[in-house]
Amino acid sequence: EADIYQTPRYLVIGTGKKITLECSQTMGHDKMYWYQQDPGMELHLIHYSYGVNSTEKGDLSSESTVSRIRTEHFPLTLESARPSHTSQYLCASRPEGNTGELFFGEGSRLTVL
Amino acid sequence: EDQVTQSPEALRLQEGESSSLNCSYTVSGLRGLFWYRQDPGKGPEFLFTLYSAGEEKEKERLKATLTKKESFLHITAPKPEDSATYLCAVQKPQAGTALIFGKGTTLSVSS
Numbered sequence: 001e002a003d004i005y006q007t008p009r010y011l012v013i014g015t016g017k018k019i020t021l022e023c024s025q026t027m028g029h030d031k032m033y034w035y036q037q038d039p040g041m042e043l044h045l046i047h048y049s050y051g052v053n054s055t056e057k058g059d060l061s062s063e064s065t066v067s068r069i070r071t072e073h074f075p076l077t078l079e080s081a082r083p084s085h086t087s088q089y090l091c092a093s094r095p096e097g098n099t100g101e102l103f104f105g106e107g108s109r110l111t112v113l
Numbered sequence: 114e115d116q117v118t119q120s121p122e123a124l125r126l127q128e129g130e131s132s133s134l135n136c137s138y139t140v141s142g143l144r145g146l147f148w149y150r151q152d153p154g155k156g157p158e159f160l161f162t163l164y165s166a167g168e169e170k171e172k173e174r175l176k177a178t179l180t181k182k183e184s185f186l187h188i189t190a191p192k193p194e195d196s197a198t199y200l201c202a203v204q205k206p207q208a209g210t211a212l213i214f215g216k217g218t219t220l221s222v223s224s
Contacts, residue, residue: 033211042117043157043200043214058211090156100145100204100212104156 003027006091006105013081014113021076021108023091031094032074033102036060036087043090049074081112115140117215119201125221129190134218136201137183146184147212148177149200157200191222 004025013019025032030051035043045058049068063085064078074093078085088109092102120135138146145164149157161170163179170177174195176187186199198219202212 035214040122040216042216045211048211059213092156100147100162100202101159102149102157102212104158106156107154109154 004091004093004103004105006089006108008108009106010109010111012111012113015080015082017081017112019078019081019110021089021091021110023074023076023105024072025074025093025103026072027093027095027103028071029093029095029103030071031096032068033092033094034058034064034066034074034076035090035092036062037090037107038087047076081110083112086110086112115203115213117201117203117213119199119215119218121218122216123219123221125223126188126191128192128222128224131187131189131191133188134186134199134220135183136186136215138201138203139182140203140213143203145204146179147202147204148175148184148186149202149214151198151200151217160199188220191220193222193224196220196222 007022032049034047036046037043044060046060046062047066049055055066064076066076088107090107091105094102117138148160151157161177166181168179174189178185198217200217202214
């Protein structure tokens with residue numbers, strides 16, 4: 001069973017608010033990822049990290065930012081939420097090697113009114 | 114452009130009615146093709162990795178196969194608990210890069 005946790009699971013917030021989606025894993029994985037998923041659509045990579053102090057933007061342009069100060073923690077922040085940010089955000093981590101096996105959290109569903 | 118296309122988008126089966134899901138891909142220098150299962154409101158769960166054409170992997174009622182241009186996920190005698198969205202993903206040649214996912218096939222199995 002994967003040990004990767006996301007909070008909050010659900011969040012409804014007003015436009016203009018700052019939010020942080022938390023992601024923590026206890027498996028010691030260096031590689032971590034944030035994906036965005038809308039209903040019926042594919043997962044799109046928005047941020048990734050190869051380890052502490054490493055962060056990169058993914059293929060999908062996003063107004064969010066991430067940080068990686070500790071191996072186990074990879075939070076995602078939106079400085080000013082807008083309705084277009086309404087989506088499911090999935091955090092994942094990956095062990096060393098090249099298996100491609102990602103361990104996903106259960107996701108944070110964000111609704112911006 | 115690297116792309117993953119899954120078909121059909123949705124599939125309804127009766128319990129015990131075997132079928133296959135398709136994943137076609139265009140990516141230069143494939144380093145692996147992956148199948149995941151996603152239940153509603155949950156994150157995807159890893160099923161299989163396939164690396165080279167001709168390779169097959171099995172797990173319970175599921176068998177994944179790979180050719181040079183596509184992969185199939187065969188479901189033999191499915192049960193209602195197999196109902197989920199099945200996602201296909203590919204990995205690009207650069208080491209450490211993330212996966213490119215398809216939109217998935219939503220499978221519903223009724224008893």
